[in-house]
Amino acid sequence: MQELKIAFVSAPYRCFDKNRRGGKHPTNGIMILGGDILDKGLVDDVKIFDGAFFNSLDELTSAVRDYNPDIIGIPGYTDSMPETKTLFENMNNIPIKITGGPYSSARIEELLEYTDVVFIGEAENSLRSFMTLIHQDMQPSEMQLKEIKGIAFKTKEGEIIKTERSPVVHDLDSISFRGRELTVDYFPYYRIANYRHLSDNFTSIMGSRGCNSSCIYCCSNLMHGKGYRFRSVENLEEEIDFINRLRKYQGLPSLESIKFDDDDFFAREDNEFFKLCEMLASVGVTFTAFASVNASNENKIRIASECGMRSVFLGVESHEGQRSYIGRGSKGDFTDEEITQMLELCREHGIKTSAGYIIGFPQETIGDINMTIDAMIHIPVDYPTMNILTIHPGTYLWKWQQNHSELYPDIKDNPFTHVDRKKWPGDPDGLCSPHPELTKEDLSRLKTKAYQKAYTDPERIYRLMKTARTPQEAMKTFFAFNDYYSLAVKER
Structure with a gap:
């Protein structure tokens, strides 16, 4: 099987108090998820593209396209949903599009209009199961997807399937922090x-x-x-x-x-x-x-x-x-x-x-x-x-x-x-x-x-x-x- 690549992308965050100089650091969620599946050998290469460190949405989009991943994951937050939707719509060449986060978890039907899988709530356990399946077959069947807890997807007939909620991660020490490796290029630019x-x-x-x-x-x-x-x-x-x-x-x-x-x-x-x-x-x-x-x-x-x-x-x-x-x-x-x-x-x-x-x-x-x-x-x-x-x-x-x-x-x-x-x-x-x-x-x-x-x-x-x-x-x-x-x- 060819090398499996996944890009986790964070849309630029729109702060309400735009005149106040706020902080800047990578989004914890995608960093944790990327490091966790990398550490468990479920992907060959992971790259994080955090919108806070790019000068424009076009620059961010271009960087992701150049990487040319097999899977793109973008979390959904209310503040940045228009940018998130634009990013997904500009990535038609990427085979699999996934999302999670609070907005996506609450607006499943809306997100499935332009993504393939929505991860509901805490995604570590669900993503491990999903990536294990993808490692075996880049085009898993609907029956296989139904076995994964904590996700939603749309069937070929247009029916939305929402699986049983995945349990939260009780042992937080079990989550890898190798995601830090994926953000080293951003270290000098934290504020x-x-x-x-x-x-x-x-x-x-x-x-x-x-x-x-x-x-x-x-x-x-x-x-x-x-x-x-x-x-x-x-x-x-x-x-x-x-x-x-x-x-x-x-x-x-x-x-x-x-x-x-x-x-x-x-x-x-x-x-x-x-x-x-x-x-x-x-x-x-x-x-x-x-x-x-x-x-x-x-x-x-x-x-x-x-x-x-x-x-x-x-x-x-x-x-x-x-x-x-x-x-x-x-x-x-x-x-x-x-x-x-x-x-x-x-x-x-x-x-x-x-x-x-x-x-x-x-x-x-x-x-x-x-x-x-x-x-x-x-x-x-x-x-x-x-x-x-x-x-x-x-x-x-x-x-x-x-x-x-x-x-x-x-x-x-x-x-x-x-x-x-x-x-x-x-x-x-x-x-x-x-x-x-x-x-x-x-x-x-x-x-x-x-x-x-x-x-x-x-x-x-x-x-x-x-x-x-x-x-x-x-x-x-x-x-x-x-x-x-x-x-x-x-x-x-």
């Missing part, structure tokens, strides 16, 4: 957002999967189920060592920083958490992570700081009165006072804080939105962010919106078929307004108002200035604040 207060000599790492909450706007439960699964500290240390060996071979310095892409870094049991922090200190890296108020305590914050944590991101989401409705589960079960206590502990231990707020929930009144804006100002977060709600397919809110389409003038007589930026321009790009009564322009004005208030707040400016402990930290603080301040003044 970390200023508000993270880390070095650009960094990487992102998946240390766990899952979440205990069921936030009504989030796809995590759709993809990973509910509850946490953690990689062992030893396995994480092995990956860090592997990355450093690759960097040394490339003539690059060792890692200086890590961004953990976990839903809640503090959710580990205490002894495992302290063991992880001690390991990170021993390898000499600083780090940042997402965290919840409920899982944090003074001891964890102190140890994390002593071992290198420089910043943390919290999902506050809304004002206190509607937080439990939005963040159903542990992430919604905390008060402004509890948030403030955590923030003060972080400040005391030198950890910079950022937090996300969202406006545009369907049941919100203007009063609710203004209360959320007020919370963004008075809760002492260093770098608060405000986003307009995106109602993603597969979430609770998506189902609610589809069941109440009569409330939405934009979709009442013209149902959603795909992300369409011409039909629905503005934030959220390519979707109708998330609010049945407020237009995108209304929400955009409220978002700008929030940034203007938050980043011209004298108390916030003073707190940030007085907590800078070194000239380097002062510079990071200045640039991070300026990134957000640009959003505050852009429409003045």
Whole structure:
């Protein structure tokens, strides 16, 4: 059999806050999948094409065509679906087209219009089975495909077959991290957002999967189920060592920083958490992570700081009165006072804080939105962010919106078929307004108002200035604040 080649491609990500300089690193999902099937000998050659590192969609398309793979895999995300569709449509010469990810998992029928197989939820187990089959026959039968759990495909007669859901990967240590080999050419071009207060000599790492909450706007439960699964500290240390060996071979310095892409870094049991922090200190890296108020305590914050944590991101989401409705589960079960206590502990231990707020929930009144804006100002977060709600397919809110389409003038007589930026321009790009009564322009004005208030707040400016402990930290603080301040003044 001839050499089997697969290209994993990530479409360029469209950040909502386009004026804010964000981070840049390869998409973890395709890197993990590519490395896993390579390590298990299920493919002869794998190449990763991450759109973040290309100057245009045409340049990305040309690079994939030059590689000429047998299989192309592109994950589906709401923000980049038009680019994803264009990429697939421009790859007619590639025999097999596959997709996965949150949007694809929720919009199977739509994706099968221009792909061959959709992988639903976590794809490691399903992809291993699929690649084992493809290794035997590049044109597997429908009966063979039906034996693979966690996929959907279309028969010759046009019937969509959706197989039994594949179980999640319980032993995360079993997933290979050889995908790092596939991204070495990108290493010198990684960038970390200023508000993270880390070095650009960094990487992102998946240390766990899952979440205990069921936030009504989030796809995590759709993809990973509910509850946490953690990689062992030893396995994480092995990956860090592997990355450093690759960097040394490339003539690059060792890692200086890590961004953990976990839903809640503090959710580990205490002894495992302290063991992880001690390991990170021993390898000499600083780090940042997402965290919840409920899982944090003074001891964890102190140890994390002593071992290198420089910043943390919290999902506050809304004002206190509607937080439990939005963040159903542990992430919604905390008060402004509890948030403030955590923030003060972080400040005391030198950890910079950022937090996300969202406006545009369907049941919100203007009063609710203004209360959320007020919370963004008075809760002492260093770098608060405000986003307009995106109602993603597969979430609770998506189902609610589809069941109440009569409330939405934009979709009442013209149902959603795909992300369409011409039909629905503005934030959220390519979707109708998330609010049945407020237009995108209304929400955009409220978002700008929030940034203007938050980043011209004298108390916030003073707190940030007085907590800078070194000239380097002062510079990071200045640039991070300026990134957000640009959003505050852009429409003045």
